[in-house]
Amino acid sequence: VTWGAVVSGMSDLLELRDALRRFAAERDWDQFHSPKNLAIALSVEAAELLEPFQWLPDGAAALASATRRQVEEEMADVLLYLIRLADKLDVDLVAAASEKLRANALKYPVEKARGRSTKYTEL
Amino acid sequence: VTWGAVVSGMSDLLELRDALRRFAAERDWDQFHSPKNLAIALSVEAAELLEPFQWLPDGAAALASATRRQVEEEMADVLLYLIRLADKLDVDLVAAASEKLRANALKYPVEKARGRSTKYTEL
Amino acid sequence: VTWGAVVSGMSDLLELRDALRRFAAERDWDQFHSPKNLAIALSVEAAELLEPFQWLPDGAAALASATRRQVEEEMADVLLYLIRLADKLDVDLVAAASEKLRANALKYPVEKARGRSTKYTEL
Amino acid sequence: VTWGAVVSGMSDLLELRDALRRFAAERDWDQFHSPKNLAIALSVEAAELLEPFQWLPDGAAALASATRRQVEEEMADVLLYLIRLADKLDVDLVAAASEKLRANALKYPVEKARGRSTKYTEL
Numbered sequence: 001v002t003w004g005a006v007v008s009g010m011s012d013l014l015e016l017r018d019a020l021r022r023f024a025a026e027r028d029w030d031q032f033h034s035p036k037n038l039a040i041a042l043s044v045e046a047a048e049l050l051e052p053f054q055w056l057p058d059g060a061a062a063l064a065s066a067t068r069r070q071v072e073e074e075m076a077d078v079l080l081y082l083i084r085l086a087d088k089l090d091v092d093l094v095a096a097a098s099e100k101l102r103a104n105a106l107k108y109p110v111e112k113a114r115g116r117s118t119k120y121t122e123l
Numbered sequence: 124v125t126w127g128a129v130v131s132g133m134s135d136l137l138e139l140r141d142a143l144r145r146f147a148a149e150r151d152w153d154q155f156h157s158p159k160n161l162a163i164a165l166s167v168e169a170a171e172l173l174e175p176f177q178w179l180p181d182g183a184a185a186l187a188s189a190t191r192r193q194v195e196e197e198m199a200d201v202l203l204y205l206i207r208l209a210d211k212l213d214v215d216l217v218a219a220a221s222e223k224l225r226a227n228a229l230k231y232p233v234e235k236a237r238g239r240s241t242k243y244t245e246l
Numbered sequence: 247v248t249w250g251a252v253v254s255g256m257s258d259l260l261e262l263r264d265a266l267r268r269f270a271a272e273r274d275w276d277q278f279h280s281p282k283n284l285a286i287a288l289s290v291e292a293a294e295l296l297e298p299f300q301w302l303p304d305g306a307a308a309l310a311s312a313t314r315r316q317v318e319e320e321m322a323d324v325l326l327y328l329i330r331l332a333d334k335l336d337v338d339l340v341a342a343a344s345e346k347l348r349a350n351a352l353k354y355p356v357e358k359a360r361g362r363s364t365k366y367t368e369l
Numbered sequence: 370v371t372w373g374a375v376v377s378g379m380s381d382l383l384e385l386r387d388a389l390r391r392f393a394a395e396r397d398w399d400q401f402h403s404p405k406n407l408a409i410a411l412s413v414e415a416a417e418l419l420e421p422f423q424w425l426p427d428g429a430a431a432l433a434s435a436t437r438r439q440v441e442e443e444m445a446d447v448l449l450y451l452i453r454l455a456d457k458l459d460v461d462l463v464a465a466a467s468e469k470l471r472a473n474a475l476k477y478p479v480e481k482a483r484g485r486s487t488k489y490t491e492l
Contacts (some may be wrong), residue, residue: 011135012217019224021143027231028238032301035186040300040409042201046169047293053159054286055278055486058147058427063158063212070416072214076223078165078205079216082198090197091188093202100199101142108150115151117424155424163286163423166293170416177409178363178401181304240301257381258463264469272372273477274484279474282422288447292415299405309458318460321451322469324411325462328447335432337441339448340381346445347388354396361397 013094017087020080035088042081049074136206136216143207158211163170172197259339263329270330280332288327295320382452382462389453404457411450416442 024030052067063071086093107120116123147153165206175190209216230243239246271274298313309317332339355365362369393399421436432440457464476489485492 007214011213012169013135016217016224019221023224023228026233027236029236029240032240034181035182036179037301039173039176039295043166043169043412044293044297044300046201047412048292050162050166050286051290053162055283056159056311058157058159068212070210072219073223075135075205075209075212075214075216076219078201079220080207080223082201083220084200089191089198091196091198093198094139094155096195097139097202097206098142098202100196101139101146105146107132110149113150113152115154117152117155122209160424163419166289167416167420167423170289170413173409174413177413178406255422259381262463262466262470265467267472269470272479273482274487277484281425282425282427285419285422286451289412289415289419292403292412293446296408302397302405314458317458319469320470321460321462322465324415325466326446326453327471328444329466332444335437335440335443338435339444340385341440342445343385343448343452344386345390346442346449347385347392351392351444355483356395357383359396359398361400361409363398363401 011094013083016080020084021087026085032087033084035085038081038088042078042085044075045077045081046076049078081118129145134217139203140206140210143203147207153157156207156211158208161204161211165201165208166196168200168204172201249349255328257340259329261277261334267332279330279334284327284331284334288331289316291320291323291327293318295324382461385449386452386456389414389449390456393453402453402457404454407450407454407457411454413449414443414446414450 024033049071052063052071083093084092108123112123113120148155172194175186175194206212208218231246235246236243257305270279295317298317331337331338354369358369359366393402418440421432421440452462454460477492481492483487
């Protein structure tokens with residue numbers, strides 16, 4: 001899996017950000033894209049992504065192919081709204097994610113967290 | 124804003140994916156990371172991201188700086204779980220998002236959608 | 247608005263609880279109704295309830311009648327899953343809500359909270 | 370379990386509705402309680418209710434008692450916001466839930482739905 005080619009030194013996320021800017025500008029949609037509305041939309045899409053899993057046994061085998069297609073589209077929607085919100089709030093998504101991962105490594109030290117799903121506040 | 128440097132031709136998302144793989148492997152957490160559980164976690168984080176906006180007027184000025192910091196962390200969590208779920212389901216996030224954006228352009232033609240927040244099914 | 251007649255001294259919620267028990271029993275659905283799955287379903291329905299509001303201006307006039315109908319159904323779904331989950335976890339919903347309201351009155355004293363949407367931790 | 374006594378022929382939900390009206394009026398909070406904001410709050414609480422279940426195996430034994438207490442409070446929050454939203458939209462929650470249950474009985478006939486978690490559109 002390559003997850004999109006890296007073209008001319010520009011990251012995938014920045015390309016999507018720019019495409020979303022054009023998309024909204026052409027439709028005069030910036031008026032609807034307040035951070036609050038985008039956060040709602042993101043949350044709604046995340047729930048739509050969760051929906052096909054709701055009655056599935058935890059260790060279920062692969063999703064049916066129609067469901068898989070739907071899940072893929074909902075994941076795309078989540079990413080698109082996340083990028084759009086990051087753009088509006090001027091958040092560097094990749095930097096924020098890298099930093100959060102480093103913070104998580106401190107909250108969940110390997111020796112304490114191994115094999116346990118306990119929240120860090122209880123470790 | 125650069126949103127992370129592109130290093131050695133590998134995309135940011137793939138680097139995060141690999142970092143998450145190592146993170147989970149070191150803690151023996153793959154057992155908890157079923158697609159269903161990851162979809163739940165993503166949805167929970169998306170709601171936590173929404174929470175600071177809930178009583179805010181739509182056109183609210185900038186978030187307070189403490190809130191902004193929290194929002195940034197929740198956005199990071201959403202991205203991390205999204206990448207992890209994509210890895211488990213073998214979904215190419217960037218390709219899926221690009222394709223969805225193309226599909227949205229067909230569902231929302233500029234001349235019909237301009238200045239309107241109406242759902243495509245009602246356009 | 248009467249919100250359902252009170253019949254023979256039994257509360258509305260208990261009647262719905264019993265109807266849901268019969269519904270699940272007839273379909274052999276108790277196997278799917280783990281607390282975890284019901285909590286997912288509740289959360290998905292709550293997001294579906296939110297969906298029609300996502301692009302609406304805050305002070306929007308009445309919902310269109312088709313949307314209103316949809317919103318009413320999603321509210322019904324939320325209540326039904328909430329009652330079902332309460333039944334599975336043996337929670338007295340009305341007692342829990344009354345107690346929470348009392349706790350909120352302490353967290354948000356009238357003189358401090360008046361006209362402010364600030365979280366109690368910041369008051 | 371009695372789920373609250375029925376006093377003087379008034380349903381539990383109506384009593385809670387009236388208590389919530391007083392609560393908001395005393396704090397001058399009606400200005401924040403737009404249907405949109407209440408729908409957001411409901412969705413956020415539903416996700417908080419889901420949170421303790423996220424890494425739990427499906428067939429998990431009873432919740433730890435601290436977690437149970439938290440779950441009970443989140444269920445209370447969901448009910449309170451649902452009642453408040455119903456009040457603002459003038460929805461009869463009990464009637465809506467009864468009607469939805471009847472509609473579900475038609476969508477999921479016993480003979481077709483027995484022992485299956487399939488969505489009605491696929492039955």
